Amino acid sequence: MLLQAAFIKDNSTALIDVEGNTLSYKDLFDFSKLFYSQINKRTLIFIFSENTLGSVAGYVAALETKIVPLLLNTGTEETLREALILKYQPEYFWLPESMTSEFDGEVIFKAYGYVLLKTGLNAPLLYEDLSLLLPTSGSTGSPKLVRHSYNNILANARNVGKVFEITSSDRALAMLPMYYTMGLSVITSYLYGGATVLLFNGSLTDAVFWKFLKTQQATILTGVPYSFEILSKLRFTRMDLPDLKIITQGGGKLNPTLFNEFADYATRTGKKFIATYGQTEGTARMAYLPAEFAQSKVGSIGKAIPEGRLYLVDENGEEITQADTPAEMVYSGPNVTLGYAYSGDDLCKTDERAGVLPTGDIAITDADGFFYIVGRISRFLKLYGLRIGLDDIEQLILQTFGVETVCTGTDEKMKIYITNQEMIAVITDFVIQKTGLYHQAFEVLFIPQIPRNEVGKVIYNFE
Amino acid sequence: MSVSEKYNSVFISVFNVEASVLGHDFTSDTVDNWDSITQLSLVTAMEDTFDIMLDPEDILNFKSYLAGKDIVAKYGVTF
Numbered sequence: 162m163l164l165q166a167a168f169i170k171d172n173s174t175a176l177i178d179v180e181g182n183t184l185s186y187k188d189l190f191d192f193s194k195l196f197y198s199q200i201n202k203r204t205l206i207f208i209f210s211e212n213t214l215g216s217v218a219g220y221v222a223a224l225e226t227k228i229v230p231l232l233l234n235t236g237t238e239e240t241l242r243e244a245l246i247l248k249y250q251p252e253y254f255w256l257p258e259s260m261t262s263e264f265d266g267e268v269i270f271k272a273y274g275y276v277l278l279k280t281g282l283n284a285p286l287l288y289e290d291l292s293l294l295l296p297t298s299g300s301t302g303s304p305k306l307v308r309h310s311y312n313n314i315l316a317n318a319r320n321v322g323k324v325f326e327i328t329s330s331d332r333a334l335a336m337l338p339m340y341y342t343m344g345l346s347v348i349t350s351y352l353y354g355g356a357t358v359l360l361f362n363g364s365l366t367d368a369v370f371w372k373f374l375k376t377q378q379a380t381i382l383t384g385v386p387y388s389f390e391i392l393s394k395l396r397f398t399r400m401d402l403p404d405l406k407i408i409t410q411g412g413g414k415l416n417p418t419l420f421n422e423f424a425d426y427a428t429r430t431g432k433k434f435i436a437t438y439g440q441t442e443g444t445a446r447m448a449y450l451p452a453e454f455a456q457s458k459v460g461s462i463g464k465a466i467p468e469g470r471l472y473l474v475d476e477n478g479e480e481i482t483q484a485d486t487p488a489e490m491v492y493s494g495p496n497v498t499l500g501y502a503y504s505g506d507d508l509c510k511t512d513e514r515a516g517v518l519p520t521g522d523i524a525i526t527d528a529d530g531f532f533y534i535v536g537r538i539s540r541f542l543k544l545y546g547l548r549i550g551l552d553d554i555e556q557l558i559l560q561t562f563g564v565e566t567v568c569t570g571t572d573e574k575m576k577i578y579i580t581n582q583e584m585i586a587v588i589t590d591f592v593i594q595k596t597g598l599y600h601q602a603f604e605v606l607f608i609p610q611i612p613r614n615e616v617g618k619v620i621y622n623f624e
Numbered sequence: 625m626s627v628s629e630k631y632n633s634v635f636i637s638v639f640n641v642e643a644s645v646l647g648h649d650f651t652s653d654t655v656d657n658w659d660s661i662t663q664l665s666l667v668t669a670m671e672d673t674f675d676i677m678l679d680p681e682d683i684l685n686f687k688s689y690l691a692g693k694d695i696v697a698k699y700g701v702t703f
Contacts, residue, residue: 364659364660364663365660366659366660366663366664366683366684367684368684368685371684387660387661390664391660391664394664394667394668394680394683395680395683395684396680545661593640599657599661599662599665600640601637601638601665
């Protein structure tokens with residue numbers, strides 16, 4: 162599906178890791194057959210992923226042979242991991258060798274530092290067009306998954322290919338984790354285009370990252386707002402990177418200072434800076450701001466990607482066409498996913514969205530038809546690129562401690578208000594443990610009582 | 625606050641730890657949440673605290689409690 166015959170034939174390099182190990186398209190093709198011969202049926206597999214050869218090879222093999230993977234972070238918190246296993250009953254795990262001892266299953270195959278474990282569980286019924294499952298990027302302990310079709314993945318690969326003009330001579334730096342939709346989109350779309358994907362699994366503050374970027378002559382790099390803060394701090398814009406052609410950004414709004422810094426850098430050095438917008442529910446990318454507008458339309462998410470359409474609707478679902486009128490933004494296109502899953506029973510569900518996705522974001526358009534996000538309908542924040550559902554956090558605390566909270570805040574900082582002052586420290590530790598959030602990304606504060614209106618509904622904008 | 629206390633207070637606030645754990649074994653290899661997020665917060669807070677501006681190379685090498693002391697010392701901070 163992803164692997165094109167031409168690239169398999171000429172044996173070009175598909176993947177390179179930080180140690181310089183490589184896999185060619187032919188290797189991936191052969192590996193896919195070998196991988197399938199261990200399993201021999203369409204079933205559900207959990208891939209505990211990292212940006213390494215073994216992990217990506219397993220993902221590619223699963224897609225190629227119609228085995229359905231759920232991609233998870235190797236560091237998925239244990240309670241959530243157990244809940245996912247219980248709810249979805251995967252027949253296999255594909256995980257780093259070092260994690261083998263954490264599970265009971267039978268080891269039936271090893272390759273590239275990864276191990277195939279048979280769990281002894283019976284996978285649920287799988288809808289024939291179900292290709293891939295991803296967590297809803299929120300690491301808020303929710304076992305809710307996004308169901309992708311085969312066509313979603315192909316549409317993403319094809320249209321991202323058009324936006325970035327991907328060719329087989331590209332060398333794409335994959336530094337965002339592959340269980341994260343934007344990170345996966347980099348890997349998927351560049352493999353589809355026959356390029357070389359440079360797999361980086363560490364931290365941007367490691368010297369090895371900078372060496373990898375330069376010596377492997379990356380032509381494109383993709384980051385979230387937080388990546389750009391680090392790049393800026395490390396004086397990225399003063400480096401000489403002659404091979405780099407495109408810098409793309411997703412995962413939330415970049416602040417105007419950084420946006421300008423990178424847009425100016427791109428213009429000065431003859432590169433392209435492309436801001437994009439997307440969600441897991443829309444197979445990563447849904448809109449992009451063409452590089453030629455990076456300096457004149459700062460902060461805009463641009464327009465829909467090829468084959469897609471963005472529009473605004475009022476409360477009655479009527480389309481709004483006047484400029485500067487804030488309203489909910491809707492996306493339609495072939496990359497709109499099938500829907501959510503909450504348990505194994507949902508994996509036989511068909512397409513619930515028919516290609517239309519209300520984004521939960523409030524946007525306006527300018528006179529030239531460029532979109533700008535100005536607010537949100539859904540109660541979630543994007544903290545360090547992670548989508549955190551505020552209601553999920555409230556529920557999590559309520560279920561664990563029986564304490565009512567009000568969760569609000571901005572993409573800079575989440576605020577959790579509790580009525581019991583003595584529990585501030587306990588709840589702080591709990592939220593760090595459950596979400597993996599950096600402790601300065603949120604604050605637990607005391608409030609004498611939960612603010613409510615006369616009908617008892619919680620007031621969120623009380624500050 | 626002494627220079628040492630100021631230096632420690634940055635670690636205490638960034639890593640959410642007690643002063644007693646700060647020492648030779650407080651490094652990016654041994655501290656669980658020492659990642660790119662805490663690393664960046666750490667150097668930014670050091671810069672603000674001591675009114676200095678670190679070179680990229682020093683930011684990348686700021687990987688332990690002890691190494692950090694040598695790094696800020698290069699910018700005229702004396703312990």
